[in-house]
Amino acid sequence: MQSNSGKILIVDDDPIQRRLLQEAVQKFGHKVKLAENGAEAVRILTGPEGADVDLVILDMVMPELDGIGVLTKIRGQKISIPVIVQTAHGGIDAVVSAMNAGAQDFVVKPVGPERLDVSIRNLLKTSALEGEITRFRKQASGTLTFSDIITHSPAMERVINLGKRAASSNIPILIEGESGVGKELIASAIQGSGDRKSKPLVTVNCGAIPDNLVESILFGHEKGAFTGAVDKHVGKFQEAHGGTLFLDEVGELPPEVQVKLLRAIQENEIDPIGAKRPVKVDFRLISATNRRLIDQVKEGAFREDLYYRLNVFPIWIPPLRDRHEDIPALTRHFLARFAAEERKPQVASIAPDALAMLQAYNWPGNIRQLENTVFRAVVLCDGASLTADDFPQVAAAIDHNPQVASRSSMSAHAAPMSAAAEAPSTPAAGSPASDTALPNHDQIAQTHSAASHDAFRHAAPFGFMRSLDNDGHVRKLVDVEEELIRTAINHYSGRMTEVAKRLGIGRSTLYRKLKEYGLEDQDGNKDAAA
Template sequence: MQSPIGKILIVDDDPIQRRLLQEAVKKFGHRSKVAENGAEAVAVMTGPEAADIDLIILDMVMPELDGIGVLTELRRRKIGTPVIVQTAHGGIDAVVTAMNAGAQDFVVKPVGAERLDVSIRNLLKVSALEGEITRFRKQASGTLTFDDIITRSPAMERVINLGRRAASSNIPILIEGESGVGKELIASAIQGSSERKSRPLVTVNCGAIPDNLVESILFGHEKGAFTGAVDKHVGKFQEAHGGTLFLDEVGELPSDVQVKLLRALQEGEIDPIGARRPVKVDFRLISATNRRLVDQVKEGVFREDLYYRLNVFPIWIPPLRDRLEDIPVLTRHFLTRFAAEEGKPQVSGIAPDALDLLQSYRWPGNIRQLENTVFRAVVLCDGPALTVDDFPQVAASVDKIVPSHSLPHAAPSEPVMRTDPLPEVRETTSVPAAATPAPAYTPPPPSPDAFRHAAPFGFMRSLDNEGHVRKLEAMEEELIRLAIDHYSGRMTEVAKRLGIGRSTLYRKLKDYGLDEGTPNGKEDAA
C-alpha cells in the first residue's frame, strides 16, 4: 500500500455511499474527510481546512445544494481544487453539464475501485504539475505569493505570517537559516506580495562573485573606468530600480563593498566605478545569510552599522528537521514533478516505511537535499511506488526509523541552550516574550516526549530524554560535531572557534570516535 499522499473531501448525502468511498480512498493510500451535503462541502472549502484538501469526490444529486450548485459556488470563489463528479445517471447531458460547471472527471455509480483509483491518481498528478508550472511562472514574473508556498508546518506558517507583514512596507529584511531551507523562495514571495510585484526581482549570490568583481557587478562601472572596462556596465542596484534587490549570502561581501552598500541604504544612491556623480536608485533590499552575522560583527568581519541597517526585520527559517510535517507534502510534490520529467508516470506514491525513513533523517542539506534525494529515487524506482531500497544513502545514515504516526504535529517546546548570542531583534521570529515578566510564575513540567526531539538550529539540548541534565561529555561531543559540520570540516577553523588547539581537537575526535572519515587535511588544501 502506498503512503497517504493526498486528502480527499467526500461529499454525499448517502451515509452508506460515504462509508464505501471512505474505505476505498483509505485502501488507495489517501486520507479523507466527509461532508453530508453541498452546503457543508462549501463551508469546508472556504474555511481553514481548505488548504489541506487536494481533491473532491462530489455527488451530483443532493437536497438543497446539489453538485452543480457546489461547482458553481467553487468557481465563483475561484477555488481550483480538482473535482470528480459521481451520479447514478450517466447520460451525456449530465456529463456535459458537470464538465461545463468545472468538474475534471465523471464516474457513474456504482464506480469500480480500479476506475476510481486511476481517476484520483491522474487528477492529483495533473494538479501537482499545474501547481508547479504556476509556481515557476509566478517566480519568473515576480508574482509568486505566500499562497504558492508548500507547507503544513506551524513553524513555517509563522514565517509566512511575518513575511506577509513585511511585504506591506519597504522595511529592509534579513532572512536567516541554513543552506537549502528556501530563503530565496521567501524573498520571492515577499516581492510578489508587495506593491513592487510588477517590477524586477534581482538576485545576487554574493558568495559566488570574485572579490575583485563584486563592486563592479553590484554598482556598475563606466567605460574605461579600469583596464578591461571596454563598455559601460549597469550594476545590480540599477537593474533593481523600482523593484527588489535580493542579496543572498550577504555576509560574504568584502569590507570595502560593505561601506558602499551602507551608503546606498542610507542615501538611496550609488557610485558606479568611474562615474562623475552618484546615481539615485529606488529599491527594496532583502538580504539572506546561512551564517550568523552577529558573530561576524564580533569578529570584525562584518560592519556593525551595516548589520543593524540590514537586520531591521529579521526572519528566521527553521531547518527541515524541525518541521517534519512538511516532508510528506514536499516529497509528493517532488515525486510528481520528477516522475513527469523522467517519463515515469507509473511512479505515483511512496511506501509508508520509506516515508518513515525520510522523516527519521536529519536532512543537513534541508529542502534542496530532499529534492535531489527524491529525484534520485524516482530515477532508481522500477515499481509503482518509492520504497526504502530507492533511498540507500538515507537508509545508511539512519540508525532507527521512527513511525510517522508517532511524530509530533508541531515542534515541542523543550529546554535548550543556545550556542551563540541571540540578537535582541531575533525574538520577532519566535514566540513573543511577555511585555512584563511575572516573577511568581512557575512553568508547568514538560511532558516526557518534550525531551525526545532535536533542538532548533543554533541551539543545544540541555536535558536528556528522561529530563535530566546531560553529561558534559555528551554536550562536548555534540558541539564538536556541530562545529565540524558548520565549518565544512575545516579543522583549523573548528579548533579556532572552539578555542582549543588542533592537537587537542584531534585527541577529542579520537576519544569520541569522530576521527574516521574526518577531512583533517581539507583546510591545508584550501
C-alpha cells in the same frame, strides 16, 4: 499499497456511501475528511481547513446545495483543487454539466476501487505538476505570492504571516535560516505580494562572487574604469531599479563593499566604478544569510551600522526537521515535476513506508536536499511507485541511527491510523481502537519534537526565543523572563544600566531578578564604562 499522501474530502449526503468511500480511500493510503452536504463542503474548502485538502470526491445529487452548486461556488472563489464527481448514472448531459462547472473527472456509482484509485492518483499527480509549473512562471514574472508556497506547518504559517506584513511596506528585511530552507522563495513571495509585483527581482549570491568583482557586479562600472573594462556595465542595483534586490549570503560581502552598501541604503544612490557622479536608484532590499550576522558583528567581520540597517524586519525560517508536516506535500510536488522532466509518467506515487522514512530523516540539507533526493529516486525507480529501495542514502543514514529507524517504523504503522482519526467515525476515546491508534501517533510527534527542539535552540539566530518547551507546551513566564535577561546581558556586554533601560525596568528591580535567577555572576561591573 500506494500513496500520494493527499488529504481527500468526501462529500455525500448518504452515510453508507460516505463510509464505503472512506474505507476505500484510506485503503489507498490517503487521509480522509468527510462532509455530509454541499454547504459543509463549501465551508471547509473556503475556510482555513481548505488549505489541507488536496482533492474532492463530490456527489452530484444532494439536497439544498448539489454538486454543481458546490463547483460553482468554489470555482467562483478561484479554488482550483481537483474534483471527482459521482453520478448515479452516466448520462452525457450530467457529465458535460459537471465538466463545464469545473470537475476534472467523473465516476459512476457504485464505483470500482481500481477505477477510483487510478483517478485519484492521476489527478493528484497532475495537480502537483500544474502547481510546480505555475510557481515557476510566477517566480519568473515576479508575481509569486504566499498562497503559492507549499506548507502545512504552523511554524511556516508564522513565517508567511510575517512576510505578508512586511510585503505591504518598503521596510528592509533580513531573512535568516539554514542553507536550503527556501529563503529565496520567501523573498520572491514578499516581492510578488507588494506594490513592486511584476517588477524585477534581482538575486545576487554574495558568497559566489570573487572579492575583486563584487563591487563591479553590484554597483557597475564605466568603460575604461579599470584594466579590462572595455564596456560600460550596469550593476545589480540599477537592474533592480523599481523592483527588489535580493542579497543572498549577505554576510560574505567584503568590508569595503559593506561601506558602499550602507551608503546605497541610506541615500538611495550608488557610485559605479569610474563614474563622475552618483546614480539614484529605487529598490526594495531583502537580505538573507545562513549565519548569525550578530556573531559576525561581534567578531568584527561585519559592520555593526550595516547590520542594524539590514536587520530592521528579521524573518527566521525554521529548518525542515522542525516542520516534517511539509514533507509529504513537498515530496509529491517534486515527484510530479521530476517524473515529467525525466519522461517517466508511470512513476505516480510513493509507498507509505518510504514516505514514513523520509519524514523520520533529519534533512541537514533541508528542502534542497529533499528535492535532490526525490530527483535521484525518480531516476532509480523502475515501478509505478517510489519505494524505500529508491532512497538508499536515506535508508543507510536511518539504519545507522536506531532512534530514527524506530521512529520511521512507527510512522509507517501509524499513517493509516492517523488518517482514520481525522474522520468523524473514529471510535470514541477509551475504546480499544482509539487506545491503540492515538498514543502511537502522539508518541511519534513527541519524539520528533524532542529531537528537533535541541537543534532549533542552537540553530535559531540570536534574539529569537522559543515560545514552546520540549513537550510542545507554552513555556512558563519565569523561564522566558530569565532567558530574556540573559540575552540582554549578553547583548549589551554586561552593561547593567543599558540592560535595565532596554528591559524597561529599574536597576534595583534588575538586580533583584539577577539574584532570584542566580545570575549575579553575569554582572561584569561594566557600568562604570557605560
